[in-house]
Structure formats: structure tokens, C-alpha cells
Amino acid sequence: MAYRIAVLPGDGTGPEVIREGLKVLGAVAEATNFKFETAEYDFGGDRYLRTGETLPDAALAEFKEMDAIYLGAVGHPKVEPGILERGILLKIRFDLDQYINLRPVKLYPGVWTPLKDKGPEDIDFVVVRENTEGLYRGEGSFSRKGTSDEVAEQKMVNTRKGVERCIRYAFQYAQERGRKRKLTLCDKANVLTYAHDLWRRVFEEVGGEYSDIKKDCAFVDAVCMWMVKNPEWFDVIVTCNMFGDIITDLGAMIQGGMGIAAGANINPEGTSMFEPIGGSAPKYTGKNMINPLAAISAAQMMLQHLGEKRGAHLMEEAIVKACQKVKSLSAGKMGYTTTEVGDMVAKFVRGAE
Ligand code: IPM
Ligand code: MG
Numbered sequence: 001m002a003y004r005i006a007v008l009p010g011d012g013t014g015p016e017v018i019r020e021g022l023k024v025l026g027a028v029a030e031a032t033n034f035k036f037e038t039a040e041y042d043f044g045g046d047r048y049l050r051t052g053e054t055l056p057d058a059a060l061a062e063f064k065e066m067d068a069i070y071l072g073a074v075g076h077p078k079v080e081p082g083i084l085e086r087g088i089l090l091k092i093r094f095d096l097d098q099y100i101n102l103r104p105v106k107l108y109p110g111v112w113t114p115l116k117d118k119g120p121e122d123i124d125f126v127v128v129r130e131n132t133e134g135l136y137r138g139e140g141s142f143s144r145k146g147t148s149d150e151v152a153e154q155k156m157v158n159t160r161k162g163v164e165r166c167i168r169y170a171f172q173y174a175q176e177r178g179r180k181r182k183l184t185l186c187d188k189a190n191v192l193t194y195a196h197d198l199w200r201r202v203f204e205e206v207g208g209e210y211s212d213i214k215k216d217c218a219f220v221d222a223v224c225m226w227m228v229k230n231p232e233w234f235d236v237i238v239t240c241n242m243f244g245d246i247i248t249d250l251g252a253m254i255q256g257g258m259g260i261a262a263g264a265n266i267n268p269e270g271t272s273m274f275e276p277i278g279g280s281a282p283k284y285t286g287k288n289m290i291n292p293l294a295a296i297s298a299a300q301m302m303l304q305h306l307g308e309k310r311g312a313h314l315m316e317e318a319i320v321k322a323c324q325k326v327k328s329l330s331a332g333k334m335g336y337t338t339t340e341v342g343d344m345v346a347k348f349v350r351g352a353e
Contacts, residue, residue, distance in 0.1 A: 002035035003067040003306060011044040011084070012280025013290040013338075014072020020292035020342025021070065021299040024315065027346040028303065032311040039066070043088050045076020045280075054087025060095050068302050069096075069273035072295065073280035086138065092273055093131050098265035099162065100169050101129035101244060102301070103277065105231075105251035108260070110324040115254050118231060123254055125234035126177065128170040129244025131265055133162045134195075136241045156195045158240070163202045169268070170238035171210045180235035182214040183207075186223045186243055199240065223247060227254060252277060259291030259329035262298035264305060274302040281331065288337040291329055293319060296345055318348035 007022070009015035022038065029036055039062070043055050063069055069092065074084040092098070107113050107123035115123070140154040167185075174183045185203045189196040200217065207215045218226065220243045226233055227250055239247065252261035258278030265273040276294030284290045297319055303312040322345045327335035334341060 002037045004065070005036055005038050005302075006063050006066045006069045007038045007040045008043055008069065008071045008088075009040070010072040010074045010088075010280065011046070011076045012073055012282045012285045014044070014074075014280055016286075016288065016290055016338050017276060017292040017295035018070065018072040020338060020345075021295040023342045024296050024318070024345045024349060025299050025303075027349040028308075028311045028315050031314060031349055032308065034308055034311065038070075044074055045079045045084055048076070048079055048084060048087070054084060055091050060092070063092065063096060063271055066271055067306060069271060070299065070302060071273055071275040073276070073278070075280040075282075077282045090136065090138075093265050096265075096267055096271050096273070097132060098267045098270075098272055099130065099132045099165060100266040100268070101127075101131040101241075101248075101263055102173075102266055103127045103129060103244070103248040103251065103261070103263040104301075105248070105255045105261075107255045108320050108323045111256040111260065111329060113254055113256060115228060115231065118254075122232040124179070125231065125251075126173065126236050127244055127248050127251060128166065128173060128236060128238045129248065130162065130166040130239070130241050131244075132241075133157050133159060134241035156192065156240075156242075158195045158198050160198065160202070163199055164206060167199070167202050167206050167238055170236055171206060171213055174213050174236040175210065177236065180214070181212060182216060182235040183210075184216040184218055184223070184234060184237045186218055186220050186237050186239035186247065188220050188243070189217070190219060195240070203238075220247065224250060227251065248277065256323075256329045258294060259331065259334075260293050260297060260323070262294050262301055264298070264301045266305065272302075272305055274298040274305070284331045287332075288339055289332040289334075290338050291326075291331055291334055292338050292342050293322060293326075293329065293345075296342070314349055315345075318345045321345075321348045 009018040107120045137157040187196040261277045263277045300315040
């Protein structure tokens with residue numbers, strides 16, 4: 001049986017990095033004996049500008065039948081911010097109920113980090129970001145819009161079920177990961193006295209079932225501080241949608257930048273989506289300069305999720321080797337082109353067999 005993967009290269013440098021990810025996936029499939037087929041979709045800014053369409057329901061229905069979705073990037077300089085993000089990326093996350101956004105923050109050996117005196121043993125944690133609720137629901141209102149008395153409200157919607165399934169996933173994840181066996185709840189319960197009171201109560205309650213996991217609560221501002229000062233304190237962090245968005249960009253920076261950071265949008269019972277977390281990087285489009293390692297890492301997470309353990313392991317080893325070869329993880333400074341980095345990782349995959 002072959003895995004069926006929906007491929008959405010998307011905007012900007014998305015297609016360039018996805019091409020390399022698929023190249024490496026092909027090499028891994030050959031080396032470890034699995035098959036996959038891809039169905040490519042051209043959703044993104046260009047299609048929107050041409051047809052006015054972001055993502056039709058028919059496509060969503062097709063995605064639900066797939067084993068995974070592999071996404072490049074959405075975001076187009078000629079499209080007003082929000083249209084593609086809401087119309088494509090968030091629509092997939094919400095409609096497919098991908099309620100976990102899993103974002104590893106792992107510094108590979110030889111990769112430069114802006115944190116002085118910190119190394120791979122210090123920077124190795126995972127952020128479990130709630131992915132379908134909170135401020136991202138898009139609920140809110142304007143009143144007296146355009147006047148000097150305008151009020152704009154944006155609701156942070158947290159459901160008991162939504163919070164619980166996320167926290168439960170995080171505890172489970174901390175247990176299976178088995179590294180420090182520690183889960184940190186990142187919130188702002190001192191200010192968000194309704195929304196994050198719920199998070200605290202659920203954390204406490206569900207935590208009761210995981211006596212082997214150390215529990216810790218920290219306010220989001222302090223988490224930012226510790227991520228820079230003592231990242232080794234973290235093992236797994238669980239947090240709401242908005243805070244997860246913010247702290248994972250900080251996380252990406254301490255693990256070497258957007259050139260390496262990947263994420264998984266997971267529905268444990270449905271179809272999940274894998275993506276590099278950096279954007280579409282319009283200024284590098286078509287230049288063969290962007291780093292494809294984040295997209296390759298996203299494909300690696302996809303294999304992990306599909307249960308291709310050997311392939312995922314092989315792929316990670318190859319990524320680690322490539323990290324040691326490139327001069328920098330930043331676009332244009334790698335000492336290699338986008339295509340060459342993809343070729344290199346594919347070669348490492350083949351060589352390891
Ligand atoms: C991310 C991105 C998205 C988010 C944007 C593009 C809507 O920043 O995946 O982190 O905020 O979730
Ligand atoms: Mg983000």
C-alpha cells in the first residue's frame with residue numbers, strides 16, 4: 001500500500017523547498033521500502049489572484065481521505081494579509097480538526113545559536129501548541145467602527161474539551177518522549193483570569209493521572225525569558241494557540257533559525273499536515289537560495305507520524321549531517337543552493353543504507 005500525500009507547495013519559496021522535501025522523501029522511501037503517491041494542489045496567492053478562490057470545500061473533502069498533507073507556505077505580497085492565512089492555512093487546521101501544533105525546538109550539533117554557551121544538550125524541547133481555539137477562532141466585533149469611540153473586541157475562546165484534549169496530548173507526549181519527563185504549562189493566568197484559569201484547572205486535573213511527569217506552570221513572559229536564559233529547563237511545553245505562535249518563533253531562532261524549524265498540525269484521529277514554520281520568503285523566490293532543511297524536517301515529522309520509524313530516523317541523521325556541512329542555515333549563506341542541499345540530504349540518506 002502506498003501513502004497518499006496531498007502536496008500544497010503554496011506561495012513564494014514554498015514550491016522550491018517542497019521539491020527538495022519530496023526528493024529526500026523519495027530517497028528514504030527507496031532505502032526503507034515504503035511507497036507514497038502525491039496529489040498536488042496549487043492553492044495559494046497566485047491562484048487566488050487569478051480566480052478569487054482560496055480553498056474549495058471539495059479539496060478539503062479530498063484531504064480528509066489522504067494520509068497526510070505536506071504544505072510549503074502561504075503568504076503573497078500582492079494579497080492583503082489574512083486572506084490566505086485564514087482562507088487556506090487556518091481553514092485546513094480548523095476543518096480537519098488538527099488540534100495539536102507540534103513544534104520541536106532542537107539544536108542540532110554544529111548549528112549556530114545566538115545563545116552564548118548553550119549547546120545541543122541544552123536546547124531540546126517540544127512545544128505543544130493548541131491549534132484550533134483561543135484568539136485564532138476569529139470571533140469578535142467592532143462597534144462604532146471608524147469613530148473616535150471605536151471598540152474592537154477579539155474573543156479568546158477556550159472550551160473545556162479543547163483545552164483538555166490538548167493538555168492530555170501533551171502529558172502523553174512527555175511520557176512517550178521520556179527525556180526529562182516534565183511538562184510546563186505556559187499561560188498568563190495572572191491576567192487572563194477566565195481563559196487561563198480554565199487551563200490551570202485542567203492542567204492540575206489531568207496532571208493527576210500522570211504522576212510520573214513533573215509539572216510546572218510559568219507565565220508566557222517568563223517562558224520567553226527562560227527560553228533564552230535557561231532553555232535546558234524545558235522538556236515539553238503546552239500552551240494556547242496565540243502564545244504557541246509567538247514562543248515558537250523565538251524557539252526557531254534559538255535552534256538555528258527559520259531555515260530549520262518545522263511543525264506538525266496533528267489530528268490524532270484524522271489527517272495531519274506538515275510544514276516548515278517560516279513563511280513564503282517572497283524576496284528569495286525563484287533564486288534557489290532558500291534553505292530547504294525546514295521543509296525536509298517537516299517531511300521527517302510526517303514519516304514519524306505515519307509510523308515509518310526507520311525512515312524517519314534515517315532522514316533525521318541525514319539532516320544532522322547536512323547541518324554540519326552547510327556554512328549557515330540562513331538563505332543565501334549556506335554555501336550551497338537550495339537544490340544542492342536537497343541533493344546532499346538525499347545522498348546522505350542513500351549512503352547510510
Ligand atoms: C504559524 C504562522 C500562522 C499562525 C500564520 C501564517 C497565520 O505564523 O504557523 O505560526 O499564526 O499560526
Ligand atoms: Mg507563527
